[in-house]
Amino acid sequence: MRSLITVTLTALSLCACADNAATLTPQSNDRVKTEQITDGLDHPWSLAFLPGNEWLITERRGTLRRLVNGSLQEDPVSGVPEVVASGQGGLFDVMPHPDFADNQRLYLSYAKPCGDDGGTTAVGYGTYRDGALKDFRDIYVAEKACTNTAKHFGGRILFDNDGYLFVTVGDRGERERAQDTADPAGSVLRLHDDGRTPDDNPLAGQSGKAAAIWSWGHRNPQGLALHPDTGKPWLNEHGPRGGDEINAVEAGVNYGWPEITYGREYYGPGIGDTKQEGLAQPLLHWTPSIAPSGMAFVTSDRYPDWQGDTVHGALKLTHLNKVAFDGHKPLSEVRLLEERGDRIRDVRQGPDGYLYLLTDSSNGALLRVEPSR
Numbered sequence: 553m554r555s556l557i558t559v560t561l562t563a564l565s566l567c568a569c570a571d572n573a574a575t576l577t578p579q580s581n582d583r584v585k586t587e588q589i590t591d592g593l594d595h596p597w598s599l600a601f602l603p604g605n606e607w608l609i610t611e612r613r614g615t616l617r618r619l620v621n622g623s624l625q626e627d628p629v630s631g632v633p634e635v636v637a638s639g640q641g642g643l644f645d646v647m648p649h650p651d652f653a654d655n656q657r658l659y660l661s662y663a664k665p666c667g668d669d670g671g672t673t674a675v676g677y678g679t680y681r682d683g684a685l686k687d688f689r690d691i692y693v694a695e696k697a698c699t700n701t702a703k704h705f706g707g708r709i710l711f712d713n714d715g716y717l718f719v720t721v722g723d724r725g726e727r728e729r730a731q732d733t734a735d736p737a738g739s740v741l742r743l744h745d746d747g748r749t750p751d752d753n754p755l756a757g758q759s760g761k762a763a764a765i766w767s768w769g770h771r772n773p774q775g776l777a778l779h780p781d782t783g784k785p786w787l788n789e790h791g792p793r794g795g796d797e798i799n800a801v802e803a804g805v806n807y808g809w810p811e812i813t814y815g816r817e818y819y820g821p822g823i824g825d826t827k828q829e830g831l832a833q834p835l836l837h838w839t840p841s842i843a844p845s846g847m848a849f850v851t852s853d854r855y856p857d858w859q860g861d862t863v864h865g866a867l868k869l870t871h872l873n874k875v876a877f878d879g880h881k882p883l884s885e886v887r888l889l890e891e892r893g894d895r896i897r898d899v900r901q902g903p904d905g906y907l908y909l910l911t912d913s914s915n916g917a918l919l920r921v922e923p924s925r
Contacts (some may be wrong), residue, residue: 556587557769561901572618573826573833576875576885584872586890586919588709590624593916598846599900599908600646603678605654607857609910609918610660612642618683619918627835630650631678636663636671639702645709649677649745656680657745661707661719664690666698666922673697673705673721673736693762694721697737704790708776713783716750717743720787720802722772727810730769733761738809740762740787742766754804760857769807769831770799775847784834788847788864791815792823794839797830798862806834813846814839836882838863843868845912846898850874855923857863865896867912872896872921894919 554875595612607619615638616629633641641663649657656679664674672695678688679919704722711717723730723738725760731740733755741764743755755761764897775788785801795815799807808831827833844866850858864873872888889896897912907921 557563565854574674574836574882575839576836576882576904578873578885578887580890581924582891583924584676585922586693586889586892587922588918589622589908589918590619591917592624593910593918594914595642595912595913596897596910596916596918597643598610598645598898599910599918600648600658601900601903603848604646609659610643610646611916612644613637614643614662616643616646616660616685619693625683627683629680629685630662631674631688633662633674633688633690634665636665638671639777641671641705644673644705644707645857647709647711648680650711650715652821658685659709659717660688660728661852661894663705663707665692666693666695668700670698670700671705671725672699673707674721675709675717675719675743691745692719692743694736696735696762697721700722704772706770706773706779708774708777709788710778710785711745712778712785713726715745717745717775718766718776718785719743720773720776721791722774723770723809727771729813730771730809731867732805733765733768734764735879736765738770739765739768739830740770740785742803766803767805767807769809769811771809772811774845777847777849777862778847780851780860786847786849786919787861788844790845791837791841794837794841795816796838796841796844797834798836798844798864798875799834802832805832806830815841817896823873824907828852835880836885838873841846842873845872846896846900846910848899848901848907850901852901852907854905855907855921857924863898863907865909867897870876870895872899872909888921 637901676690706720773789
């Protein structure tokens with residue numbers, strides 16, 4: 553109980569002092585170019601790198617594609633679970649287990665069918681070898697988040713350096729759910745790799761609470777990355793009309809949606825306050841919205857001037873967004889590749905140090921970002 557109180561008080565302290573959310577004046581950079589690796593992808597969502605020069609790409613319609621030695625294979629991976637591929641639903645993230653070389657576990661997040669024509673965010677894994685995913689099983693299903701709204705699934709997954717699995721779940725288009733800690737909607741979850749709930753999660757042991765929740769008050773987080781120095785997850789999330797956010801995710805912290813937001817209703821009026829005591833401010837908000845999706849920290853020598861910066865796909869404003877930070881303070885924002893006009897769904901740093909992008913379209917592409925010369 554003492555540890556829970558400590559976590560809660562720490563979270564409240566963080567929320568109370570983090571009241572200086574920033575928005576930056578973006579600059580443009582047209583010197584960065586891309587090299588196309590492949591196209592012919594149907595609304596790709598996520599990219600994972602496996603040993604042996606094999607890469608996997610999820611397509612929202614429910615297919616998992618293989619790229620072997622740079623060549624897109626005609627046959628998709630077998631054994632992928634059934635998904636709800638309607639609205640914003642479908643097959644989302646793909647992530648190998650940290651010990652994949654030994655256990656061959658491959659994790660997927662997806663919109664799982666539930667209820668009457670509904671869907672909810674689910675995560676599971678199977679054993680992957682040579683184009684086949686076998687014995688797939690769910691390890692977490694957000695059953696209380698089941699709805700037929702077909703939107704705001706979240707769906708990003710990430711392992712931290714201690715082997716815990718983080719999962720984002722959107723508010724499912726029913727915003728009040730993000731403040732209900734009995735409901736996983738609008739939250740970041742923290743799990744063991746087999747789906748069990750860690751005993752030191754902030755709500756563990758509290759009656760009526762969703763023990764898997766790590767943080768809450770999120771709208772629709774679709775970017776998730778591990779900070780290279782602190783080892784803690786950061787995320788980006790969609791706001792409504794404005795108010796997209798970058799947040800450093802802390803245990804037991806309420807990030808405020810919809811009680812606080814820098815966004816507005818799509819038809820004009822405000823939604824809530826921009827700040828309240830006890831609710832965390834974002835590190836940065838994008839207003840107007842860029843619709844962020846996918847996120848990575850740049851650590852590679854390929855981009856020496858970008859090291860430590862965050863990069864984000866932008867779906868609505870169609871560019872690669874780069875934000876430099878000093879600790880938690882945003883310093884500058886640069887918009888790259890605007891001239892291409894691509895909806896960028898995912899961004900990853902590959903094992904070769906290059907950044908790779910997935911473009912969201914019926915003929916989506918995998919692109920490599922070439923450093924500026």
